Amino acid sequence: MTKPKVLISDKMDPNAARIFEERGCDVDVITGESPEELKARIGEYHGLAIRSSTKVTPEILDAATNLKVIGRAGIGVDNVDIPYASGKGVVVMNTPFGNSITTAEHAIAMLMALSRQIPQANTRTQAGEWPKKDFMGIEVTGKTLGLIGAGNIGSIVASRALGLKMKIVAFDPFLTPERAVEIGVEKVDLDELLARADFITLHTPLTDETRNILSAENLAKTKEGVRIVNCARGGLIDEAALAKLLESGHVAGAALDVFQTEPATESPLFGLPNFICTPHLGASTTEAQVNVALQVAEQMADYLVNGGVTNALNMPSLSAEEAPKLKPYMKLAENLGSLVGQLAHGNLTTISIEREGAAAELSGKPIEGAVLAGLMRQYSDTVNMVNAPYLAKERGLDVRSIRHQKEGAYNTLIRVTVATEQGDRSVAGTLFGSDAPRLVEIFGIGIEAELSGHMLYIVNDDAPGFIGRIGTLMGEHGINIGTFNLGRREAGGEAVLLLSVDQPISPEVVKQACAVEGVRLVKPLAF
DSSP states (O other), X not given: OOOOEEEEOSOOOTHHHHHHHHTTOEEEEOOSOOHHHHHHHGGGOSEEEEOSSOOBOHHHHHHOTTOOEEEESSSOOTTBOHXXXXXXXOEXXXXXXXXXXXXXXXXHHHHHHHHHTHHHHHHHHHTTOOOGGGOOXXXXXXXXXXXXXXXXXXXXXXXXXHHTTOEEEEEOTTOOHHHHHHHTOEEOOHHHHHHHXXXXXXXXXXXXXXXXXXXXXXXXXXXXXXXXXXXXXXXXXXXXXXXXXXXXXXXXXXXXXXXXXXXXXXOTTTTOTTEEEOSSOTTOSHHHHHHHHHXXXXXXXXXXXXXXXXXXXXXXXXXXTHHHHHHHHHHHHHHHHHHHHHHOOSOOOEEEEEEEEGGGGSOHHHHHHHHHHHHHTTTOTTOOTTTHHHHHHHTTOEEEEEEOOSOOSSSEEEEEEEEETTEEEEEEEEEETTTEEEEEEETTEEEEEOOOSEEEEEEEXXXXXXXXXXXXXXXXXXXXEEEEEEEESSTTSEEEEEEEESSOOOHHHHHHHHTSTTXXXXXXXXX
């Protein structure tokens, strides 16, 4: 088996390359290339490990014909076109926890620097002054800290702030009351946070919902004398509006590690006496850089070698331990999606994916992705679990995932139903012996069959002699039959025949099969 090949295109800890090699990947470390050089090279690689310098554009992705995964050593992925990567079926991962402590500590350092005006005092003292009377600071003890975002980094900031004896209010739509109690914060809405906080720190990603969350309007709602810290993402604050409030004194001080445009060579904030800044140093510690490099190598190698998905931004996570257990289910799900896609006619409007028994206890997203990959393969030859949901959405397909607690006739079952202009079409399958996928029902007719290779699907009248006639036809054309699977609604009624054969079925054979007495429908299949 050929080893996956990985390119490390940005400078990172040398141990990352060692981890790739130890886990079964070939790795090249080639940094500092131009976009044109990377575009010419990227086609031979299955994985691309980056930091912030490499820009993964649509042009790069178009040239990356073998690429399966991009790994960002760090949190921010502004340099990766994630929607385009998803459309290409490329998994995009980051390492959200490798620099969490480092970024949280930087926020606390900025908060303390603001409260005691340390950078300004340092500059003037080193200039030969002794401006003791000019710098009257404030204590943080007893002050209210407002957290905008109480996820991983925000919760670490909260724990440090509690150690400083601060009171903490937090705005985060995803923060549960139980989690708020656990991390020692009071959950509030944004307006209340703005009105109460003596210090505000931001710890949220930049999305359509959070962009300019501290807009001119919201900044005007803040408490007189508030101090603001942003070590999260540029674009969360209206920098021009913040500058005006710093000049007026409404905002007593601000500390930014990130800017809307980086590198930030100019800003309305620069030169204001109550403003301090750093050049995006939140993750810049020796420990953090080692951690994120090692983590991205581990995550990417697990995906390329074992199928494990960790910290992916465009598909559900799937640990290396879960992957082997889910693998037969995902194969079954993909086959069922493919089968219903090949057989259902007309415009598909809705697809329902039901899990019963043991299948109901598994993660639903990977199974859903596998079903959609099988289904959408009828419309695209480059589809996989990553881009299938995007292709389905583009076609307006309503995807529904249903989990049944009950156990039916089978210990484990996956059922896929599509709504078409001709009505619902449903297929179902199970696992035999925990790892052998089997079809057990097709359009309401019970049938046991393995879906693999080339097959012929025939709907016919249940009548004596039919099997012989089909067998004779296959023999006349030199087509070897692997398996012969039958099902029927009732004696003498509609029946289904699934043949597995050793070669593709030609249109001529399909035409002759349609002419066999008792045949209602013939459809060649491929898995």
